[in-house]
Amino acid sequence: MTTGNHQVRVWDPLVRIFHWSLVAGFAAAYLSGDDWLRVHVNAGYTVAGLVVFRLVWGFVGTRHARFDNFVRRPAAVVRYLKEVVGLRARRHIGHNPAGGAMVVALLLSLTATALSGMALYGHQEFLGPLAGLAGGLPDSAGGVLKEVHEFLANLTVTLVMLHLAGVLFASIQHRENLVRAMLTGWKSKESN
Numbered sequence: 033m034t035t036g037n038h039q040v041r042v043w044d045p046l047v048r049i050f051h052w053s054l055v056a057g058f059a060a061a062y063l064s065g066d067d068w069l070r071v072h073v074n075a076g077y078t079v080a081g082l083v084v085f086r087l088v089w090g091f092v093g094t095r096h097a098r099f100d101n102f103v104r105r106p107a108a109v110v111r112y113l114k115e116v117v118g119l120r121a122r123r124h125i126g127h128n129p130a131g132g133a134m135v136v137a138l139l140l141s142l143t144a145t146a147l148s149g150m151a152l153y154g155h156q157e158f159l160g161p162l163a164g165l166a167g168g169l170p171d172s173a174g175g176v177l178k179e180v181h182e183f184l185a186n187l188t189v190t191l192v193m194l195h196l197a198g199v200l201f202a203s204i205q206h207r208e209n210l211v212r213a214m215l216t217g218w219k220s221k222e223s224n
Contacts, residue, residue, distance in 0.1 A: 102132035
């Protein structure tokens with residue numbers, strides 16, 4: 033869908049709601065940590081639910097939301113990154129190859145973080161969907177689960193920082209406000 037001023041709708045409302053809800057949910061989970069267990073657990077479940085939604089929407093959603101629109105082979109991602117370094121990367125209306133790879137990396141990292149959190153919660157509190165599996169583990173497993181969960185959460189934060197750097201760099205390189213596009217859903221059809 034386009035408007036008279038050469039704008040094209042790229043991000044549908046569900047993608048935008050997912051994106052900003054995920055930002056809020058992950059931030060709440062990360063910042064609450066050990067201090068506010070109930071907040072942490074509820075935020076973690078919210079993140080897990082959002083990831084499940086995004087996985088489904090990646091197959092049945094709108095054009096630019098579908099994985100087949102932006103997930104590329106590793107060679108294409110590497111080629112694109114070389115073009116970025118050479119300041120000759122072409123602009124993409126939807127996700128560029130590096131952005132697509134980042135979506136996949138974040139979804140994998142968030143999934144692993146949520147699952148490890150559920151395992152830790154099941155082991156320590158005997159609650160949650162993995163309580164039956166994790167609750168019976170030896171006491172020594174608690175420390176390992178905690179370390180794994182914290183590592184994965186920090187890995188996710190690192191990926192988020194790389195994502196933000198990529199958004200900033202692409203916004204500058206192509207003279208477009210990608211944050212505004214994720215708020216409004218619209219991008220210019222042509223490069224600025």
